[in-house]
Amino acid sequence: MTQPIAVYPGSFDPITKGHIDIIERCHSLFQKLYILVTESKKKSYSFSIEERIDLVNSCVSHFDNIEVCSFQGLTVEFVQQTKANFIIRGLRSGSDFEYEQAMASMNKNLYSDAETILIYARQDLSSVSSSLIKEVASYGGDVSPFVPTVVADALKNKFRGEYVK
Numbered sequence: 001m002t003q004p005i006a007v008y009p010g011s012f013d014p015i016t017k018g019h020i021d022i023i024e025r026c027h028s029l030f031q032k033l034y035i036l037v038t039e040s041k042k043k044s045y046s047f048s049i050e051e052r053i054d055l056v057n058s059c060v061s062h063f064d065n066i067e068v069c070s071f072q073g074l075t076v077e078f079v080q081q082t083k084a085n086f087i088i089r090g091l092r093s094g095s096d097f098e099y100e101q102a103m104a105s106m107n108k109n110l111y112s113d114a115e116t117i118l119i120y121a122r123q124d125l126s127s128v129s130s131s132l133i134k135e136v137a138s139y140g141g142d143v144s145p146f147v148p149t150v151v152a153d154a155l156k157n158k159f160r161g162e163y164v165k
């Protein structure tokens, strides 16, 4: 039987407790879980690819079946190269559903050997998004309930000086 290998792709700009919850809940289902920090030409990011990878790494280094990677190109190309058979995504709301459904369907068309698995967000983390976290942090708000300490510190450094009361 083929070993289950999964890829969890995302911007992780920055990683939040919502992402980490998904990782914690599914990693043991797989022999290997790649966390793919994506870089799209169409998106602008607050954290560089190196910063995003470093932050993810510092949150998942205690899992021995997880590897953090980046890749220029389609997620399905990375999936194919790593011989992964599952793509993990999280689902917070109805609006996530529309987007995730379209993405899963496109990925299936592009590479039919991988299945997308959607995992429901934990209820108390379902309104946590990287963009909302950045907005709150940029106004000096306390985001520590929603991100690991290392991320809260990185956000403070990122927005230091930008916020004047």
Ligand code: ADP
Residues within 6 Å of the ligand: 009, 010, 011, 012, 013, 016, 017, 018, 019, 022, 038, 088, 089, 090, 091, 092, 096, 120, 121, 122, 125, 126, 127, 128, 129, 130
């Ligand atoms: P992308 O730009 O690819 O959507 P994100 O980092 O925003 O990257 O999200 C990556 C995946 O993680 C998406 O499937 C998203 O729905 C999921 N996700 C983001 N935040 C949460 C959360 N709070 N709970 C569960 N899943 C989440």
